[in-house]
Amino acid sequence: MNKIHEECGVFGVFAKEKSNVAATAYYGLFALQHRGQESCGIVVNDDGVLNYYKDTGLVNDVFTPDILNNLGEGNMAVGHVRYGTTGTDGRLNCQPIVVNHIKGRMALAHNGNLVNSAELREQLEMEGSIFHSTSDTEVISYIITKERINSPSIEEALNRAMNKIKGAYSLVVMSPSKLIAARDENGFRPLCYGVTDDGTYIIASESCALDSVGASFIRDVKPGEIVVFDKDGIHSITDHCNKVKPTMCIFEYIYFARPDSVMEGKSVHMARIKAGACLAMEHPVEADVVVGVPDSGLDAAIGYSRQSGIPYGIGFIKNKYIGRTFISPGQKSREDKVRIKLNVISETIKGKRVVLIDDSIVRGTTSARIVKLLRDAGAKEVHMRVSAPPFLNPCYYGTDIDSRESLIACHHTVDEIAEIIGVDSLGYLDVNHLDMLVGGKGESFCSACFNGEYPTKVPTETAKNRFEHKINEKRDCD
Template identity: 65%
Template sequence: MSVWESEIHEECGVFGVISPECTDVANVSYYGLYALQHRGQESCGIVVNDDGIFVSHKDLGLVNEVFTDETLSRLPQGTMAVGHVRYGTTGKTTRANCQPIEVNHQKGHMALAHNGNLSNAAALRNALELSGAIFHTTSDTETIAYIITRERLQSASIEEALSRAMNTLDGAYSLILMSPQKLICARDPYGFRPLCYGQTPDGTYVIASESCAIQAVGGTVIRDVEPGEILVFSKNGVMSRREHCKAKKKSLCIFEYIYFARPDSVIDSVPVHAARIRAGHILAKHYPAEADLVIGVPDSGLDAALGFAEASGIPYGVGLIKNKYIGRTFIAPNGRLDKVKIKLSAIECAVKGKRIVLVDDSIVRGTTSGRIVTLLREAGAKEIHMRISSPPFLHPCYYGTDIDSQEHLIACKHTIPEICKMIGADSLGYLPADALYQLTGNGAFCSACFTGNYPTSIPETTGKDRFEARLSQRKE
């Protein structure tokens, strides 16, 4: 298992823009997606609405690889655009699964970008196929598009169709939907995934998975989209539909604060950086260590490491350097080199002869953690006390994080002392599950991957299971 395969990934990021005048919305979308690159590095896409005509470009790769000066110049000026960066938890990494998904039906065009994962995706897709639907992708986003389109044929407006579709969808979905005349966004009633909107000085409205993307295009954040809320942006302004609000208990994925989101983002009024600092404070209180230096594993371990240092009084330092030119799309040639050493380097003069507190966001299979500990040992670290800013992963996730099997989770098979020995650390401490509320100051979050307390019913089979079974049947 490679270092990249050992990491936890989140599904994707969405971005939308609507301008009062015909402008270069493609470029605005490019910069917005660039700010959301951390949420998905497999593929990306932009669809521009030029007076009702949709023009798109989508492909596998990073934002700056897919959208060169040449490809951006092919996208027209327009009043609206929707964009997407993807890391797929349901469906294969193919160009067909690139988003936004485009649909052309009797009542016009539609482009849809989705962040999340439906817990009832397999059941919905099966019912649609039995009714005659033909799917071209293996992503559950196409299932959402089918249901909205079906409802659109019986509804007076696209937003009414979306509202009716939400009665059928279960699980996590933050959506941006573009029709010829409107830009619409919606967040599932649980609020599993973040979504917010803002405005630039020229009156352009911007919607994004995270506030950092709105700020990156020169906008000011107005507020988060509420769980269950539908926002309709048009030439008439902004309209809010709230018939699905407060239908469910708010359950934002707590791992957004621990790992997924950028530290400069603010999600549901809670700064991500502050939440990670608090995680470090909690770790220092529950699992103190006698050490000379606190270091973090780049990038998401750095803030928690700073918090640990603040609370413990142990100096904070930089002991690991990340190769910034390697993304998740990096393909390593066959060879015997340790891929961790390609991605991370230890600063020998900083760690040699010292007792180190090493802070990271999680341990999944343990392979990466063990290699990082070895890296520091080889650089001369005297002791390594590992602290994890999340509880142990014990359960699969059905809402857009690629934790879909307990068999690969080290904490499901081994005790904490056993894990400590396996990764070669001198001590190991995880964030206590009952302290998670301290990160946000409330209990309005989903922690099912740690606790097994799922906000929705658990599916008998996941979309991923179903698609992989079909692939095996075809090979046979």
């Protein structure tokens, strides 16, 4: 793991009349592609019949025109883009999950990570449940269907299931007649909904996906809230609201979300501008140009430039056609892949003292390669500024930050890291200034990956994927 990876994105459509909801879901997932580039899927509800397709790959590659047409029309759809933070890669872990149950079929899309997935899974297996994937999303689906047996409705089953599942989850659930959005009590991951001019309701991880399908933003789903869309309109269940202090992931603003999204009333773009301004005040330096690493470093670079007065320059061109599935031909090195993905504009860099802005440093290997690109282009000095504090702890809520062993800041000082990656100076955002990104003192968010202050109980395992490895070992033995 050399860079932090996206987690997942969820999307839902509830239309008054039967229409091409698959196409709407396709465009919504396309807007959320940055949240997951490993796999994707769409489920269409046609009068209670669920037609679906899911596979590994990018949205544009998986959903050809023929496949979208084969999904047919309907009045509801659920979509998902995935980057796995738990569960192995592959088609088995693609979402949405579709469940056939005595009380009716259900489709489920999930963004987040449960902290009690291992114990719930073991409990369910002891009761006879058979799992087909290693994803904790399947655990959620089992809990909901189990509660559905004695519940009067799917939303009540979900309400009861939320008493058992702990951690981060933003869900879109589809039954034969209802579309449901739900968010964990802490509100770790974003979720919102809006409406189009023809009255079609849209649920999405980010507001940028609403924009992509012509929907007007209505509001965020509240932490702990269940919002139900059905033929009678919209109604909300708030039994789990206001039980704990909301703690949305601060890294959503620093890195995950698209800059044109607005979450909890706060612009992602402005949060990154503020991060860059804070860096300029915390770590000033004499330089000739400020450049950002595409994409999430660009806004922070603008903020640094404005605050410091050092001119902003476009230092890199990113090849937009290379996704996570890109494999270089032959025996190309990882350094060659960086060169293919990023190319330096030498006119911006040559002979200059450069301030390089990026969103994070994980192991340092990617940062070192990017710095080398600048040196090779003739940079006189390179001063790196990072728009996040150092990663010191694993994340258990849906971010691809595993054990402390993989984090460079856990083993080296700032000066040592600067030497390792080859910069003249290095500065991180002060962890005590994170609240400035989202409004100031008193703002509530999760920053456990930086300061170790987890808002919930966490698994006792140090490496969060160790349970998954145990599952695979058990299967190998069998």
